[in-house]
Amino acid sequence: xxxxxxxxxxxxxxxxxxxxxxxxxxxxxxxxxxxxxxxxxxxxxxxxxxxxxxxxxxxxxxxxxxxxxxxxxxxxxxxxxxxxxxxxxxxxxxxxxxxxxxxxxxxxxxxxxxxxxxxxxxxxxxxxxxxxxxxxxxxxxxxxxxxxxxxxxxxxxxxxxxxxxxxxxxxxxxxxxxxxxxxxxxxxxxxxxxxxxxxxxxxxxxxxxxxxxxxxxxxxxxxxxxxxxxxxxxxxxxx
Amino acid sequence: xxxxxxxxxxxxxxxxxxxxxxxxxxxxxxxxxxxxxxxxxxxxxxxxxxxxxxxxxxxxxxxxxxxxxxxxxxxxxxxxxxxxxxxxxxxxxxxxxxxxxxxxxxxxxxxxxxxxxxxxxxxxxxxxxxxxxxxxxxxxxxxxxxxxxxxxxxxxxxxxxxxxxxxxxxxxxxxxxxxxxxxxxxxxxxxxxxxxxxxxxxxxxxxxxxxxxxxxxxxxxxxxxxxxxxxxxxxxxxx
DNA sequence: GAGTGGTCTAGACCACGCG
DNA sequence: GCGTGGTCTAGACCACTCG
Numbered sequence: 001x002x003x004x005x006x007x008x009x010x011x012x013x014x015x016x017x018x019x020x021x022x023x024x025x026x027x028x029x030x031x032x033x034x035x036x037x038x039x040x041x042x043x044x045x046x047x048x049x050x051x052x053x054x055x056x057x058x059x060x061x062x063x064x065x066x067x068x069x070x071x072x073x074x075x076x077x078x079x080x081x082x083x084x085x086x087x088x089x090x091x092x093x094x095x096x097x098x099x100x101x102x103x104x105x106x107x108x109x110x111x112x113x114x115x116x117x118x119x120x121x122x123x124x125x126x127x128x129x130x131x132x133x134x135x136x137x138x139x140x141x142x143x144x145x146x147x148x149x150x151x152x153x154x155x156x157x158x159x160x161x162x163x164x165x166x167x168x169x170x171x172x173x174x175x176x177x178x179x180x181x182x183x184x185x186x187x188x189x190x191x192x193x194x195x196x197x198x199x200x201x202x203x204x205x206x207x208x209x210x211x212x213x214x215x216x217x218x219x220x221x222x223x224x225x226x227x228x229x230x231x232x233x234x235x236x237x238x239x
Numbered sequence: 240x241x242x243x244x245x246x247x248x249x250x251x252x253x254x255x256x257x258x259x260x261x262x263x264x265x266x267x268x269x270x271x272x273x274x275x276x277x278x279x280x281x282x283x284x285x286x287x288x289x290x291x292x293x294x295x296x297x298x299x300x301x302x303x304x305x306x307x308x309x310x311x312x313x314x315x316x317x318x319x320x321x322x323x324x325x326x327x328x329x330x331x332x333x334x335x336x337x338x339x340x341x342x343x344x345x346x347x348x349x350x351x352x353x354x355x356x357x358x359x360x361x362x363x364x365x366x367x368x369x370x371x372x373x374x375x376x377x378x379x380x381x382x383x384x385x386x387x388x389x390x391x392x393x394x395x396x397x398x399x400x401x402x403x404x405x406x407x408x409x410x411x412x413x414x415x416x417x418x419x420x421x422x423x424x425x426x427x428x429x430x431x432x433x434x435x436x437x438x439x440x441x442x443x444x445x446x447x448x449x450x451x452x453x454x455x456x457x458x459x460x461x462x463x464x465x466x467x468x469x470x471x472x473x474x475x476x477x478x
Numbered sequence: 479g480a481g482t483g484g485t486c487t488a489g490a491c492c493a494c495g496c497g
Numbered sequence: 498g499c500g501t502g503g504t505c506t507a508g509a510c511c512a513c514t515c516g
Contacts, residue, residue, distance in 0.1 A: 026453070044283075057415070057417075060414060060415070060449075060451070060452075060453045062451060062452060062453075068452075068453050070453060174476050175299060175475065175476060176296070176299070176473065176474060176475045176476065177473075177474050177476070178296075178471070178472075178473055179471070179472040179473070179474060180469065180470070180471050180472075181420065181468075181469070181470040181471075181472075182468065182469050182470075183422065183442060183465040183466065183468055199440075200439075201422075201438075201440060201465055203422060210299075212299070212301060213299075213301060213307075214265070214299045214301075214307050214309060226422040226440055227422065229420075229421065229422055230419065230420070230421050231419070231420040231421075231470075232417070232418070232419050232420075233417075233418040233419075233420075233472075234415065234416075234417055234418070235415060235416050235418055236414065236415045237413050237414060237415065237416070
């Protein structure tokens with residue numbers, strides 16, 4: 001985590017202060033002018049940091065008054081945005097186990113061709129993994145990666161974290177994703193790999209993931225057992 | 240919609256251009272310097288507009304290259320963020336009908352006291368509405384509003400849009416919300432008001448809505464029939 | 479090397495809340 | 498009236514891409 005950025009460093013410091021309670025809920029931060037003095041920087045740089053805090057639900061800026069610290073403990077968590085299962089389970093501190101159920105390189109099915117904008121000649125990695133949490137197989141992750149962008153992949157990498165490999169080893173920059181959450185009927189595959197406990201439906205999170213150059217490189221279906229699914233979001237109104 | 244803001248006006252103009260296809264997908268926008276010339280403004284102001292476009296999934300900024308137009312038609316659209324049912328059904332253009340099933344002012348239940356941080360002496364409005372789409376009752380919305388902030392409310396207002404009343408008539412500013420999506424077993428109430436078609440579970444969207452001064456004024460449960468629920472999101476990684 | 483976006487600065491004026 | 502955050506400016510330097 002390199003931080004050449006002044007505004008990011010300030011954001012981090014203030015966010016940590018709020019998370020750890022040095023800055024109390026419902027009190028105001030020092031004013032932007034004070035902060036620019038304290039951090040020996042310009043007011044616009046302070047404002048960049050504060051806007052980040054506001055976007056992420058740490059503070060609420062009120063014109064004429066100040067920046068009020070919000071209660072971030074009640075948020076019970078950023079499952080929002082782009083987070084991989086590996087990062088997620090570390091955050092939650094639950095015991096979890098990943099099993100690679102299927103792994104291979106091949107021609108895309110028509111559905112996958114459509115999802116990843118591929119031609120019949122392209123090749124894709126297919127990775128199917130189950131996630132066991134507290135003794136039960138709860139989540140089935142089906143990943144499809146365009147070989148153009150990921151020339152090489154192993155089962156061992158998939159047992160750890162595909163994202164780590166992509167970002168740290170391949171140095172590809174994951175930039176954004178379009179996410180869709182729906183509920184569907186369980187498939188035979190769900191029954192095969194998950195402990196479904198007579199549930200007839202399953203929550204499906206479809207993700208189209210894009211790199212920094214806007215190329216679509218991955219399609220993911222994350223299939224969650226109904227009773228264990230939870231999505232939390234922080235949203236601001238208007239702009 | 241008053242627009243004293245230069246950067247918001249520029250954002251709107253560019254966003255419209257992208258939505259209507261004047262600016263083609265995968266091409267770059269004019270550079271920030273060009274735009275600041277075209278709009279007779281400073282580069283920082285242009286950058287504010289472009290950053291908004293990036294946040295909302297219209298463009299991808301790439302250092303050294305430019306701002307690439309993304310395919311926004313595939314996004315099928317912002318159920319994300321804070322959107323009321325009224326706005327939503329207008330966007331989708333579907334025929335829809337709202338029925339107020341229960342309406343009243345009273346003491347909060349223990350559960351609602353907890354959700355809204357109330358004391359036993361506070362009063363809350365309870366509004367239960369069903370939403371009929373294409374002939375079926377699909378959604379049950381249960382709203383609880385703190386009377387401190389909403390002193391007066393009628394059944395007629397609830398048949399239209401509570402949000403419109405709050406924002407346009409009361410001039411209160413809704414600022415942010417914490418949203419949670421889970422799946423639960425259907426209650427008797429769900430069976431009573433919705434056409435459930437033998438589904439045993441229901442998607443519950445819980446919303447805690449805050450005003451500009453950070454006060455919590457509304458708790459909402461939006462209960463959606465499984466097969467009709469869909470949540471779409473655009474997410475950027477890191478910051 | 480020329481052009482791009484990313485960061486930062488030091489000022490300015492405004493709208494708003496509060497006493 | 499004073500302090501707050503919101504907008505805007507005109508410049509600067511940097512890191513990056515690409516020919």
